[in-house]
Amino acid sequence: MASVKLYGYATSPYVRKTGCFLHYKGIDFTHIPVNPLEPEQTIGHTDGTQVPVLEIDGKWRRESSDHAHWLDELFPEKPIYPVGHRAKIDEIDRWISDTFLTSIFRGAIESDLNLQFRYRGWRLAALVSAQTPLPEQVRHQWPEFLKQAPFIQDMAKHMDLTESFKDMQMRIISELVAHIGDGPYMGGLDQPTMLDLAIFPQMVFGYMFGLEEHLSAAMHPVIKGWLKRVSQHLPDNPTLAADEMQVNSLAEALA
Numbered sequence: 445m446a447s448v449k450l451y452g453y454a455t456s457p458y459v460r461k462t463g464c465f466l467h468y469k470g471i472d473f474t475h476i477p478v479n480p481l482e483p484e485q486t487i488g489h490t491d492g493t494q495v496p497v498l499e500i501d502g503k504w505r506r507e508s509s510d511h512a513h514w515l516d517e518l519f520p521e522k523p524i525y526p527v528g529h530r531a532k533i534d535e536i537d538r539w540i541s542d543t544f545l546t547s548i549f550r551g552a553i554e555s556d557l558n559l560q561f562r563y564r565g566w567r568l569a570a571l572v573s574a575q576t577p578l579p580e581q582v583r584h585q586w587p588e589f590l591k592q593a594p595f596i597q598d599m600a601k602h603m604d605l606t607e608s609f610k611d612m613q614m615r616i617i618s619e620l621v622a623h624i625g626d627g628p629y630m631g632g633l634d635q636p637t638m639l640d641l642a643i644f645p646q647m648v649f650g651y652m653f654g655l656e657e658h659l660s661a662a663m664h665p666v667i668k669g670w671l672k673r674v675s676q677h678l679p680d681n682p683t684l685a686a687d688e689m690q691v692n693s694l695a696e697a698l699a
């Protein structure tokens with residue numbers, strides 16, 4: 445049996461995305477939590493700090509979308525990048541990478557470190573600390589760390605910050621609804637693909653792990669129906685965050 449390791453912290457949307465590829469395909473893997481302040485302890489062999497890193501039988505790769513392609517090459521069952529739909533998948537995947545996933549960081553880019561942002565940052569620090577314990581002082585300063593993180597500042601350079609945060613969120617939700625269309629899965633496909641598995645964990649993470657009080661995405665009937673369908677292909681906690689940190693049940697929110 446292949447040795448499959450996924451290195452990363454569960455607060456990274458990209459790590460959750462690769463985690464869902466593995467869960468969906470039913471591949472047995474080990475999640476190796478990475479301490480974001482001391483990544484060299486776990487991913488020093490990559491000579492870098494970026495996660496997720498997927499390692500299969502000693503070979504490793506970065507870049508979450510490439511992970512989907514690589515996994516299908518090595519484990520063809522339950523394809524998530526099916527031949528025959530690749531042009532459509534590539535197109536929507538560009539939207540996911542350039543627009544949807546980067547939008548998750550907009551709050552860190554624009555927030556003025558108000559109390560709401562600090563609570564969010566502290567909760568994220570607690571989620572990281574559950575898997576790679578962080579000193580109390582570091583947890584306390586997590587909101588500041590988030591704002592200063594070079595990779596987040598780099599993302600800001602590629603965002604249209606003239607569009608308000610609220611307008612951006614509304615636009616992205618309507619674009620997501622259009623990509624789901626009549627479903628059952630994104631792009632009108634009959635089975636989940638890397639597209640659904642990239643978005644799903646991001647939509648549920650905040651609610652399941654105490655960053656949001658309500659599963660706001662489920663207020664839209666199209667998104668709620670799609671969340672229900674995708675959830676049936678994944679474990680109860682597909683996010684890689686520690687089970688003991690879960691505060692809300694997804695199944696109840698989707699009932």
Ligand SMILES: N[C@@H](CCC(=O)N[C@@H](CS)C(=O)NCC(=O)O)C(=O)O
Pocket residue numbers: 455456457458493494495496506507508509595
């Ligand atoms: N395009 C990459 C983005 C990965 C990424 O931005 N990861 C962040 C965590 S959310 C990271 O590792 N940042 C630290 C760094 O780049 O040093 C992918 O899809 O895997």
